[in-house]
Amino acid sequence: MTRLRLSAFLAVLVLLVTGVLAGPASADPIDDRRRAAEAQREAIAKAREQTEAAMEGVSAEIQALAVQLADTQAKIPGAQAVLDAAKTALEKAQREAAIIAARLVDAEEQQATITTTIAQDTEHAAAMRAAIGQMAREAYKGGGGVSSVDVILDSQSTDDFVQRYGLMATALRTQAQILDELKAAESANRNAEARLVAVKEKIAELKAAADQKVVEADAAKAAATAAKKALDDLLAQQVQQQAALDATKAALEAELARADAEAAQVQRELEQAIAEQRARDAAAGRPQGPPGAIGGGLFGNPTSISPIYVTSDYGMRLHPTLHYVRLHAGIDLRTYCNTPIYAGRGGTVTWAKSRFGFGNQVMIDSGFVNGNALSASYNHLTSFAVSSGQHVERGQLIGRSGNTGTSAACHLHFEVYVNGSTTDPRPLLGL
Structure with missing residues (x-):
């Protein structure tokens, strides 16, 4: 014996519709959508056909109510699938927006750090230039420079020579060290400036992407809202049609x-x-x-x-x-x-x-x-x-x-x- 039950028809329909919608993605999404639409049409037609057969033996008015109810119930799985897809799209857009926002905060923090580093290195370089300038001015006041010959000729004794030569060597080493540090600071500043330009470009890209995600999230939210309303309308219609059919018992x-x-x-x-x-x-x-x-x-x-x-x-x-x-x-x-x-x-x-x-x-x-x-x-x-x-x-x-x-x-x-x-x-x- 075959037991035909409307709830069973609809359960099969749910499996057909959701199975198609949730199936693996293929290389051609257009074909996927066409196949899903065809499968849904076939499932709804089968549910209608079975309902019509089950209602054989009653008046056309009652049959019409039953078929309307079956049509509504057959649309519910598809509407639920659309709502689920809209919710998934909204959640995806929100997740991606949060990721972009976090990356934007990180980039802005990098910009602030690099800007501070550039300012500190610039200040340090200015101090070293000032020190080199002071050394140059002192040397000028002392006669324009000190050579090893001058140290020998001007020395009053061996001890005086040793002392003078040591001071001269220390001054030369200090001057060379300051020059090396100045070169390193200037090189670091050039690298930091290049990094700052790249970070600023990245910030501009992230802001544009964030703006786009806001648009996508708004569209996904609107789609989810519309899908929920469509599903709620179908559920309310189902209740009304069932009540109308129950009244004909x-x-x-x-x-x-x-x-x-x-x-x-x-x-x-x-x-x-x-x-x-x-x-x-x-x-x-x-x-x-x-x-x-x-x-x-x-x-x-x-x-x-x-x-x-x-x-x-x-x-x-x-x-x-x-x-x-x-x-x-x-x-x-x-x-x-x-x-x-x-x-x-x-x-x-x-x-x-x-x-x-x-x-x-x-x-x-x-x-x-x-x-x-x-x-x-x-x-x-x-x-x-x-x-x-x-x-x-x-x-x-x-x-x-x-x-x-x-x-x-x-x-x-x-x-x-x-x-x-x-x-x-x-x-x-x-x-």
């Missing part, structure tokens, strides 16, 4: 009860017709043997869609609104409005008429197969191409698809009856 229960009663009446009519046929065959000396196994592939494709596309299977399913298990007694096949519907197997048209829930229905009796009475119904047709009592061949046009009865969209609801009871048409269609 009494009418919905009555309609489903009537549809079930009509299905039971169809089964009784078929069982009566089968009993009458068995009696006629027995009276004519052609009694039917005990029912045996029925093979697969007894029916051909009744639609113009090839290969056959199943939108909803046979079996028990949980109703998305009333939350009770109900038999989906046939198989829903994809067709489009007013497209041809063909006899899946030859036989006699039992009736071609409108029935509650089924809409325009063609019932074809294909006689007995291995002792089993075999019939099939073609439902929700928009028009008939055959009439009661008419013999039809397999593949013959019997009508056109539609949306009559309690159907949510154009499709073919195909049922197979074995001895008056419905059975899963899949194996009999060769699926």
Whole structure:
């Protein structure tokens, strides 16, 4: 058995949508976005299709409410993904802005340090130049300079010579040291000036980047705000639509009860017709043997869609609104409005008429197969191409698809009856 539950549809949809959105990045982001959009459209279409199938058997008004609710719920995962992406973009912009701000503070601190160092080195160099100038002035006052010859000639004694020579050597060493320090200070200052220019350029770049990040963060914040509003609107719409659908439960229960009663009446009519046929065959000396196994592939494709596309299977399913298990007694096949519907197997048209829930229905009796009475119904047709009592061949046009009865969209609801009871048409269609 297949249990079709709207919440399950939406859970699958969430996996489809989020799985696509969160998938690994490829070399072509445009293709990624196109694939994600296509996957989301397919998921929403599948959710709508399954919801329409689950709502079969109720009025168009209630169906419309259910489909609207399903559409809203199907959009919620995508809206949540957009919001998550917007939040991620905002957080990324904020992180990058914080990193740039920290780098800017560091660069500005470097600028201040280098500027202070340049000022101190400049002051030190000025002091050394002043010292060298003072030494030059003192030498000028003393006669323009002191040579080793002057030291020897002017010395009064050996001790005086030693003393004079030592003073001269100390003065020369001091002068050379000051000159070396001045050269080093000037070289350091040139390097510091170059570093300062580079730091100033970096500060200008960081400020421009910071301004750009402010723009990006503002845009990301606006996108996140818009995405949150879109999601909140969908959630509020979901609550309203669910409340509107819940308000229809009494009418919905009555309609489903009537549809079930009509299905039971169809089964009784078929069982009566089968009993009458068995009696006629027995009276004519052609009694039917005990029912045996029925093979697969007894029916051909009744639609113009090839290969056959199943939108909803046979079996028990949980109703998305009333939350009770109900038999989906046939198989829903994809067709489009007013497209041809063909006899899946030859036989006699039992009736071609409108029935509650089924809409325009063609019932074809294909006689007995291995002792089993075999019939099939073609439902929700928009028009008939055959009439009661008419013999039809397999593949013959019997009508056109539609949306009559309690159907949510154009499709073919195909049922197979074995001895008056419905059975899963899949194996009999060769699926």
